[in-house]
Amino acid sequence: MQRRLFEEDHEMFRGIATEFNARAVAPHYARWDTDHMMSRDLWTAAGEQGLLGLAVPEEFGGMGMDDYRFRAVLDEEFARSNHLAVGLAFHLHDDLVLPHLLAYGSEDLKSRWLPGMVSGEKVTSVAWTEPGAGSDLRGIRTKAVRDGGDWLISGQKTFIGNGISGDASLVLARTDGGTGRGSHDSFSLFMVQKGDGYNTGKQLDKMGLKASDTAELFFDNVRVPHADLVGEEGRGLQYAAEQLPQGRLAIAVASSAVVRAVYEATVRYTKERNAFGERIIDFQNSRFVLADILTEVEVTEAYVDQAILAFNTGELDAGSAARAKLWASERAKSVTDRCLQLHGGYGYIMEYPVAQAYLAARLLTIFGGTNEIMRDVVGRTIAS
Ligand SMILES: Cc1cc2nc3c(=O)[nH]c(=O)nc-3n(C[C@H](O)[C@H](O)[C@H](O)COP(=O)(O)OP(=O)(O)OC[C@H]3O[C@@H](n4cnc5c(N)ncnc54)[C@H](O)[C@@H]3O)c2cc1C
Structure with missing residues (x-):
């Protein structure tokens, strides 16, 4: 099904994010992976490109973009290209620290931190x-x-x-x-x-x-x-609870993008590889697995897209955000596993994107609140 979430401006922003990802991330990512650390230059390059602190008001050096679809585009691009570590680093800075400073920070705190967070000179x-x-x-x-x-x-x-x-x-x-x-x-x-x-x-x-x-x-x-x-x-815990929906939405967005990317890579792979004189995709089992996964991809996107729109209008409640995170991250865990299986032995080799996605996706059900906690949050809304 055609997604209807994004408009022309978001697709233009996607073009910028894709180009940035190809130029400033892809050539260095393998080295950062070995170093267990990405370059600080990445942050300032992202700042120059206008990719950080999108929601920061103009008076503090930002663009005041409170449409979460732009943040979602960025998260999707890093997840899609298996650069989830960059997505995670930016997520902590922009989806967790920033909303707290914007909502509760004094003018003094905002003026000391926000301009540097936008330019990438300050990493949080x-x-x-x-x-x-x-x-x-x-x-x-x-x-x-x-x-x-x-x-x-x-x-x-x-x-x-x-x-x-x-x-x-x-x-x-x-x-x-x-x-x-x-x-x-x-x-x-x-x-x-x-x-x-x-x-x-x-x-x-x-x-x-x-x-x-x-x-x-x-x-x-x-x-x-x-x-x-x-x-x-x-009021620290109250503030954290108020801002958690954004963090959970971001994990849902990244999860959904991983699911789509791994599905597409697996379709390509199973069309290229043969066994018993047939393409892997021609086995009924492969087609059934991929049929299930495509259904999950589209259902996940539909729910997460609605959650993004609800966030934009201030209507994303804690239960809905928890369901989005729970559903999408469980799909990421399960889909990467099934797609890895369809790659056979190559799925276990780190050179293949599905192996990297499998390891990266494993975090998504754990951080930002484990999925057991998500079930607890949702369960409480049902019981109340
Ligand atoms: C790679 C990575 C990055 C992270 N980044 C950050 C970060 O930047 N900042 C930060 O502050 N934290 C970060 N975290 C921490 C993360 O949010 C926690 O690991 C997570 O919230 C779970 O806490 P815990 O590890 O202490 O597990 P525990 O709370 O000890 O849970 C252990 C198990 O018990 C289950 N459990 C706990 N309570 C209940 C319950 N009430 N009902 C049912 N089951 C329950 C859990 O779901 C889990 O399965 C990160 C974690 C990882 C692995």
Whole structure:
């Protein structure tokens, strides 16, 4: 079926994103994958091309594009070309840090961070997860304590994308002085600069998406000015919950694009390869598998496209965003697996896009809230 989501302006933007991807990402991606780190130049090149901080208002150096279809185009292009690590890095910066600063940041915070986030001179990360708490954010133990006009932050974070390459992190810390599991108003968000003195631990060796850096962060009485508190004290969890639909929508968009790309690559492959005197696609099993997958591709796109439009009009509620993420990421996991099988032994060789997509897609059901948590979110909306 013909998708009707995008208009001429989005397709023009896609042309820019495709050209950027071919010029600034593709020639270097294999090296970044080996280095477990992409070049910082990529960020400034993306900034020059107008690909970062699309939603930032003009007064802070952005274009004020609040139509999520443009962000979706960018996510799709990175996912389609198996450059999901770049998509992930930009996603943390633009779908997680940025919405919090736009919605709750003071004018001072916005003027200090937004122009650099748009130009790519400032790279940001989100530091919520800890070794002892991921799904259950009320269990986090990193604490921030008032000290005159400042805060002192102590604790440890893990799995932080852009943690090594980034200049600052949006840190969730406990601010009510309590121990044990906190309540909804026990936590606050801080925009903590690397220059404030937090340390990055070792690069974590991921199974896929290796071109993006992922690390532990250590805070040992890191002194942060009160001006770097984002929004009001005690509202960190509420802010995170309010902004999570965007993050989950982005994962759904990337998942949907992976599903489409892997399906198309597998159709091509099974038309080219022969066994028993026939093309692989001519076996009834192959056609049945691909028929199921094409159906899933189109159903996924239809739901995710509706979710994008709902986000644009402010109507994407937590349950719908969770369903989009749940459905699309489960499809990405299952479709990459079935397509890999149709490639036979070549599917297991990293040179083949399906092998890279299989490893990359495995993250999609885990981060941004695991799919068990998505089911919980959806289940609660049914039960309420
Ligand atoms: C590559 C990568 C990048 C990441 N990037 C970031 C980042 O940039 N910033 C950041 O803050 N975090 C990041 N994360 C962390 C990610 O969001 C967490 O891993 C995720 O939320 C799950 O938390 P956990 O790993 O602690 O698993 P746990 O919470 O320990 O969960 C373990 C298992 O128990 C299940 N479970 C937990 N609670 C329930 C429940 N109530 N009901 C049913 N099942 C449950 C989970 O679904 C899971 O299957 C990243 C993770 C990875 C792997």
